[in-house]
Amino acid sequence: xxxxxxxxxxxxxxxxxxxxxxxxxxxxFFGYREGVLERKDLEKLAELARIELPRDEENKxxxxxxxxxxxFDELKEIDTAKIPPLTGxxxxxxxxxxxxxxxxxxxxxIAPDQFPEKHSGFLKIPPVFE
Amino acid sequence: MDLHELTISSFRxxxxxxxxxxLEVTRAYLSRIREGDxxxxxxxxxxxxxxxxxxxxxxxxVRKGSELSLxxxxxxxxxxxxxxxxxxxxxxxxxxSDYKASYDATVIRKLKGAGAVFLGKTNLDEFAxxxxxxxxxxxxxxxxxxxxxxxxxxxxGSAAAVAxxxxxxxxxxxxGGSIRQPAAFCGVAGLKPTYGAISRSGLIAMASSxxxxxxxxxTAEDAAILFSEIQGGDAxxxxxxxxxxxxxxxxxxxxxxxxxxxxxxxxxxxxxxxxAPVVRGVEQAIERIKSLGFKVKSVRLPHTKYALSTYxxxxxxxxxxxxxxxxxxxxxxxxxxxxxxxxxRDLYFKTRGKGFGAEARRRILLGTFVLSAGYYDAYYxxxxxxxxxxxQDFDAAFRKVDVLLTPVTPTHAxxxxxxxxxxxxxxxxxxxxxxxxxxxxxALALPVKKYTVGSGEFPVGFQLIGKRFREAxxxxxxxxxxxxx
Numbered sequence: 355x356x357x358x359x360x361x362x363x364x365x366x367x368x369x370x371x372x373x374x375x376x377x378x379x380x381x382x383f384f385g386y387r388e389g390v391l392e393r394k395d396l397e398k399l400a401e402l403a404r405i406e407l408p409r410d411e412e413n414k415x416x417x418x419x420x421x422x423x424x425x426f427d428e429l430k431e432i433d434t435a436k437i438p439p440l441t442g443x444x445x446x447x448x449x450x451x452x453x454x455x456x457x458x459x460x461x462x463x464i465a466p467d468q469f470p471e472k473h474s475g476f477l478k479i480p481p482v483f484e
Numbered sequence: 485m486d487l488h489e490l491t492i493s494s495f496r497x498x499x500x501x502x503x504x505x506x507l508e509v510t511r512a513y514l515s516r517i518r519e520g521d522x523x524x525x526x527x528x529x530x531x532x533x534x535x536x537x538x539x540x541x542x543x544x545x546v547r548k549g550s551e552l553s554l555x556x557x558x559x560x561x562x563x564x565x566x567x568x569x570x571x572x573x574x575x576x577x578x579x580x581s582d583y584k585a586s587y588d589a590t591v592i593r594k595l596k597g598a599g600a601v602f603l604g605k606t607n608l609d610e611f612a613x614x615x616x617x618x619x620x621x622x623x624x625x626x627x628x629x630x631x632x633x634x635x636x637x638x639x640x641g642s643a644a645a646v647a648x649x650x651x652x653x654x655x656x657x658x659x660g661g662s663i664r665q666p667a668a669f670c671g672v673a674g675l676k677p678t679y680g681a682i683s684r685s686g687l688i689a690m691a692s693s694x695x696x697x698x699x700x701x702x703t704a705e706d707a708a709i710l711f712s713e714i715q716g717g718d719a720x721x722x723x724x725x726x727x728x729x730x731x732x733x734x735x736x737x738x739x740x741x742x743x744x745x746x747x748x749x750x751x752x753x754x755x756x757x758x759x760a761p762v763v764r765g766v767e768q769a770i771e772r773i774k775s776l777g778f779k780v781k782s783v784r785l786p787h788t789k790y791a792l793s794t795y796x797x798x799x800x801x802x803x804x805x806x807x808x809x810x811x812x813x814x815x816x817x818x819x820x821x822x823x824x825x826x827x828x829r830d831l832y833f834k835t836r837g838k839g840f841g842a843e844a845r846r847r848i849l850l851g852t853f854v855l856s857a858g859y860y861d862a863y864y865x866x867x868x869x870x871x872x873x874x875x876q877d878f879d880a881a882f883r884k885v886d887v888l889l890t891p892v893t894p895t896h897a898x899x900x901x902x903x904x905x906x907x908x909x910x911x912x913x914x915x916x917x918x919x920x921x922x923x924x925x926x927a928l929a930l931p932v933k934k935y936t937v938g939s940g941e942f943p944v945g946f947q948l949i950g951k952r953f954r955e956a957x958x959x960x961x962x963x964x965x966x967x968x969x
Contacts (some may be wrong), residue, residue: 377636392689396849403804404811404838404851405845419850420909421729426793429866432873439868440875443679443924449722468570468584470816482828 391420487649488936489514492558492706495652497542498548499557506546507555510539510601513559517650525625526635526645530573530604538601545599550558554709556599561645561654564605565612566697567686570594575688576638578621579839582816589686590721591697591714592657596714603651604646606641607795610841611807612662614638617915618904619843619852626900627669628937633897636666639700643670644953648937653701656850659691661797661892661917663698664670664929667697667933668892668945671935673962674700675707678953679924682711682726683718690804691906692723694795695922704930704962711955728953737960740742745957746779748885749874752788753916763934765944766891769965773889776968785877788919791871795909795918797867804851810847846907874900874921878949887957888949891916895949896942916947926950928958 400407407415416455471478485504514532520529532792542557562568565575567585569592574580588596595602609619617625627635628648637643639656643666646654656663658676666774667674667768675698682697689695697714699708712734717726748768752764774780812821812835813828823835840848854863881888891914903910920927927949936945950958 371544399849399852399856402856403848404832405806405840405848406833407845408837411842415846415849418846418907419853422796422911423853424851425908426797426863429790429793429797429870432790432870434788434866434869434873439770439865440872440922441693441868444723444725451719465586467587467636470582480822480828481826481832482813482818 391416391423485509485512487516487769491702492555494554495558496554496556499542500552502546506539506542507536507602510535510603511601513649513651513695513730514552516648517766520648521599521650523631524627524628524644524648524650525623526606526641526648526650526809527561527604527606528574528576528620528622528641528773531571531602535603538599542599542601543777551590552675553598554711555595555713557601557946558710559601559603559652561606561642561651562592562602563608563612563639563642563654565608565657565690566592566605566655567688567690568602568605571605572684573605573688574622575612576610576620576845577816577839577841578776579810579835580688580815581621581818585686587686590718592686594714600713606639606645606654606673607842608641609638609662609687610844611658611803612638612657612695613803613843613847615661615665615910616898616900616903617641617644617666618698618900619841621841624900625834627897629671629939629941629943630897631877632899633942634900635899636669636893637814638662638666639674640666640669640794641674642700642751643667643674643766646670646672646702653699655714656698656700656790657687657690658696658698658917658921659694660799660921662916664892664917664920664927664945664947665914667700667929668947669897669943671931671943671945672700672702673704673707673931674698674929674945675711675955676920676958677711677715677955678728678926679921680717680723680924681715681729681953682957683716683721683724686716689806691799692806693802694799696921704928704959704966708955708959708963709929711959727952733956734959735930737956737963739964740961742957742964743777746771746781746884747961748781748783748881748888749782750785750788750881750888750890752785753890758891759896761942762891762894762896762944766889766946769930769932770889772965773961773969776964780889782883783888785874785881785919787870787873788866790921791922792911792915794867794870794874795922797863798871798922799862799964800847800851801849801855803844804845804849804855807840807848810839811840831888841875843907849944871922874919878925882934882951886951886954887961890947890949892945892947893917896944905940920947920949925952926955926958928962930962
């Protein structure tokens, strides 16, 4: 809560304070340091990813993730200071098309046909307002 | 008609000469699946009626003497992460167990237009995440050569189906080796085309900068035919490239041109830790390539050893974003969750907790971690830079040679259950396949020799890696290699 409040204040205030925004962005969410991932870190990750973890899996998951992260440490050996990142799979840029009406992917009734539940002409989904 | 000897080209010949009908062949495959798939578990669903209908349509065209495409009547398996309109498409995940596709993937549309016959949907690791097809939410697929061993993954159902003669060829997808590794484990050909060579519209996304549609077939020639029918740019996938391929040389390679290609052997792919039978098999393949008259050179790809870490950072990052939409609202939810949950937040957590299997959950969490504040630069941004170095390695090697020859995997098919408890050891088995995806290159896995199910032998494969959009080179070399068998 504290962090959120601070963000709001910063974004509402002078743009000159941008450096501080960058600093906030770099502030680690987790306690992960040098190969140790704690249970509360895992809980935080699960919260961010919106996944309920089975209690009996947590210890193994922690160990697995730690082992995998440790393996990633080998990348630290490489000097990448002057290397531009490769951000995608192709060299294509700005794939645009003319703004013209064309046949759409499917007829308008096809997607609703695949809907699991319908109710007098309406499509039924779980409640999303609380 | 012997299904084991049948290829796409011999099928077409037999069909046109009226030695058999498309319906007869489709029925022969369907009955093999009915009798044999209980032991293998290659298929998640079978389209008996639709397959027979499509085959009959092709027979009607044959009777009328109408023009037939190269794939007319060819019975195919389709990995269950491709959308076929109106049919259940699960991606091997419980979270999509009730999902029916609302449109056709572009490749499915093309294949329908060509009159190909879809026999059914094949099993895969959940959302194509895995190297063994043990991570499917529904069933384990077994290797037809030894049912105690895995078929590889994630296109394990497709590879097993082709190896067991349940289908003449099959569609697969390859994000880090998911076509080539099961092809090698099952002794069939597997083509992972250049990133952008085939539209991915309608393929359920896993890691979008790496995913590529490809295929499993019996021979390099069959792979070339199937590939030529499904390749091409498409307005529904802005990463696909129109008119990048020369179809004529793909289908009818000039032997003289192919013989002039120089083959490179990257030193970094022949490291300690590979099993002796695999090393022997790949050495055998190199000897045969030399005896065919190819010039063979040693090359260096110095950043190879970093490819695995790079891949296992970038891929989960993209997975965590792509799989965010499976939340219980946008797609049919899981009934047991929906019935008992009233709050939206709980619906998200419980749907995703119960709907995703252990490997999917692990990768989503890992991806969330490497993208999170404070770790983004150390992991994700770093990996993108190393990815650039890996691609530069290939670019430099391809200034000296035209095609690279490497192993596909460090071992042959491992035992079912052998690696499920240790995800890192499972990841390490992808060491020779992931660099290709990071660099966006085409690669073909071919069996070192012909392996027959029941011989007791474990197949060994080798990999031919080509320049971007030069599928014709690797398929051409592959066809010459097979011709010398």
